Amino acid sequence: MAESPAEGVRGAAPSSRAIAALALPALGVLAAEPLYLLFDLAVVGRLGAISLAGLAVGGLILGLVASQVTFLSYGTTARAARHYGAGDRRAAVAEGVQASWLALGLGVAVIAVVQLIARPVVSAIADGGPVADAGLSWLRIAILGAPAILLSLAGNGWMRGLQDTRRPLRFVVVGFAVSALLCPTLVYGWFGAPELGLPGSAVANVVGQWLAATLFCRALIVEKAPLTPHPTVLRAQLVMGRDLLVRSLAFQACFISAATVAARFGAAALAAHQVVLQLWSFLALVLDSLAIAAQALVGAALGAGQADHAKLVARRVTLFSTVAALVLAGLFAAGSTIVPRLFTDDPAVLHAIVVPWWFLVAQLPIAGAVFALDGVLLGAGDAAFMRNATLASALIGFLPLIWASLAFGWGLAGIWTGLSTFLVLRLVFVGARTLSGRWATTGAAS
Known part of the structure; x- marks a missing residue:
């Protein structure tokens, strides 16, 4: 039963x-x-x-x-x-x-x-x-x-x-x-x-x-x-896995390209980029925990036939994640002269860190909303849309600006502008999808 x-x-x-x-x-x-x-x-x-x-x-x-x-x-x-x-x-x-x-x-x-x-x-x-x-x-x-x-x-x-x-x-x-x-x-x-x-x-x-x-x-x-x-279930899981794998590869292509271009601007630029990117990755893990909560709660609500409840979950978790991200942004803004020195005392690296550091602070509230909405759509099983949104954001926003930074000598400012554009585009895509309500299809997984 x-x-x-x-x-x-x-x-x-x-x-x-x-x-x-x-x-x-x-x-x-x-x-x-x-x-x-x-x-x-x-x-x-x-x-x-x-x-x-x-x-x-x-x-x-x-x-x-x-x-x-x-x-x-x-x-x-x-x-x-x-x-x-x-x-x-x-x-x-x-x-x-x-x-x-x-x-x-x-x-x-x-x-x-x-x-x-x-x-x-x-x-x-x-x-x-x-x-x-x-x-x-x-x-x-x-x-x-x-x-x-x-x-x-x-x-x-x-x-x-x-x-x-x-x-x-x-x-x-x-x-x-x-x-x-x-x-x-x-x-x-x-x-x-x-x-x-x-x-x-x-x-x-x-x-x-x-x-x-x-x-x-x-x-x-x-x-x-x-x-x-059970071959039928295995096949369904592989289809969803294919979409999420393509999405993951898009992320890898972007971050590998960013590191490659940063290296062309010298050791100090690469070191500064990696320090801030590692902090960005850590903060993404913190915010991703709320996205995981959204996945579980949204999936269960849709399985129970409660589309309206799933939408309430989406709004509540997105609010919590954005507020958490604003708090983190405030902490990292306040620690802008202290935290980088925990990772390096090299004057050239500390000088180079200034640019990506403030991009990180500015991105965090956007990332908080994006990661929460990612969790909502993943919980709804909307993997094909997530794949397409990530690919489009990478191809339109992140990758062109990364390689333009190399061509025109924009340095870390150009690279992190690319990352910011990537996040903003993803917010536009997943925000529009969430507001449309087309993801909130009810019923158990097929």
Whole structure:
């Protein structure tokens, strides 16, 4: 018998407490990996520059692979939330089963492909030599965790669809905690363990990733859902995944182009660009936690046939995200002479940071609204529109201005004008789509 959806699906717009109950644990999940990566860098950094550079190269490739399959999380959330809102928890969990099969299959394929091309790719990035050798040794081990990474993404997806963001936080924290204990133990040979050096970092990563994946799989088994693959659902998930993958590739093309052009303006410009861009990425994670709440709540409301309630959720979460972004903008404006010095004391870099810093401050309120509306439309399963809007914004706004900056010598001001234009265009597209109401189609996922 179908279960009733959560009480928050119907009635008035969700309270601040209800949104926070979803957003704060989601933020913990989003922040866990960057924090662990910083710890991993600190451990490996004591082995010397070659090991640290090797970790950077191997981690870049692994991170690129993981970033392209986030549809296993976002797409599964949208579909599972629809079923959950319709009162069919069993079907919502079944989306997680199918996403997990997809994750396992794609993960095995990723291992095979990366093992095949690892040497030429690492050598091309590191320009050969000992750094390439170090990066290759790390990557060949670390990529064995690819299926586990994908299983965790799928697990996050279906649990968020059930408006459960607390268990995923526990699972992810347990996995990274074990990795954090194993990393220095295996790298340095503590407590009688073998001293593996840089490969020890990769082993620690793989163990922690598989532990988290096992916890997610156990949660599926406890639900007692049928575990057999369902081709129709797998096909539907792949279609949504295709649209979200194209969207992700558009982001990658933009940010890689921006870094490439920034490098042409000198080391100080590139360093300043990267510092501000990393802060931008961190703040995006903070705001994305509210977008995840929007996904779960909107999907459930539409699954329950409550289009008006979904629109109330959209307005409430967008307001919260914009206010949060305004607060962050105020903090970073106030810290404009202090925060950059936490990252560098180089006078040339500090001078160059001034330009992108104020672009960042100005962009944050726009980003707050855009990310919230992204979550609304993703929760509605409007992946094709999201793909088209992102591609159009990149091709019309970001990429032309980036390359024009190189041609006309506009420097970081030109690059960050491109990023600002990209955000404004996305706000226009997703804002118009949200106001049109065409996204608010009700019913369970097909």
